[in-house]
Amino acid sequence: MDRRELAAFLRSRRERVTPADVGLPAGPRRRTPGLRREEAAQLAFISTEYYTRLEQARGPRPSPVVLAGLARALRLTDAERAHLHHLAGVPPGTPPGPSREVRQSILDLLRRLTQAAAIVTSATIEVIAWNDLAAALMEDFSALPRRDRNLVRRAFLGPPFGGRRLYGVSDVEHFARHSAARLRAAAARYPGDPEVAGLVRELREGSAEFARLWDSHEVAVGSVMRKTFQHPLVGPVTVNCDVLDITDRDQQVVIYTAEPGSPSEQALRLLSVIGTQRMDVPT
Structure with missing residues (x-):
């Protein structure tokens, strides 16, 4: 598991996703580009504390279930999903089902x-x-x-x-x-x-x-x-x-x-x- 690269990758993907992409209001006081950490964690069905530790290169190795949640929350492509798995030291498996998300x-x-x-x-x-x-x-x-x-x-x-x-x-x-x-x-x-x-x-x-x-x-x-x-x-x-x-x-x-x-x-x-x-x- 490459914690530093994983942290940087998660942060870059989170900052790329806008609130509108996932149906969230932008709000008048938003300073963070893209999603907030707590929003990404909520969409991935994990705790904000756990997600924060991952972005700070302090988290334990994510399970395949957590990685699937992160890929879904951050709207990763199949190539990015595979890269996420490799950074986490968890070989990517077969996609669970046909993708219904259109670019x-x-x-x-x-x-x-x-x-x-x-x-x-x-x-x-x-x-x-x-x-x-x-x-x-x-x-x-x-x-x-x-x-x-x-x-x-x-x-x-x-x-x-x-x-x-x-x-x-x-x-x-x-x-x-x-x-x-x-x-x-x-x-x-x-x-x-x-x-x-x-x-x-x-x-x-x-x-x-x-x-x-x-x-x-x-x-x-x-x-x-x-x-x-x-x-x-x-x-x-x-x-x-x-x-x-x-x-x-x-x-x-x-x-x-x-x-x-x-x-x-x-x-x-x-x-x-x-x-x-x-x-x-x-x-």
């Missing part, structure tokens, strides 16, 4: 894509971030409970959206095969995560189609680069699909764009105005 730069990117629909999915194909046009094209994810944002669950177990399976996409059968393969690969990467295991169990018990695909043991199926959404208001919207891998978070950014000058581009422009409001039902 701020990726969130900024989504907001800047005003003419494209874009989502971020986790390793289990849960939609964990989206822009306004994606919500208008697919559905208002902010109005859904978290479990219904998982596209694998939606593809195999529903509920249907407007009577259509998975937004009426033209490649739904291919997506089903692709998502089952991705989920199998994720289950191998996170063998100890109860949420991943529970999702697989739920899908196997609730869908004969998923059980058949799961038993085929595929772990890699190519993505479809073009698909058509059947939207209840603007009709068919054909889009190109580009996927960007965020390897350090095991996430993907999926960007949907229409051909310039096409009816689908006009449909996306209309959706950007309509947003998520429903005009096909009485108010």
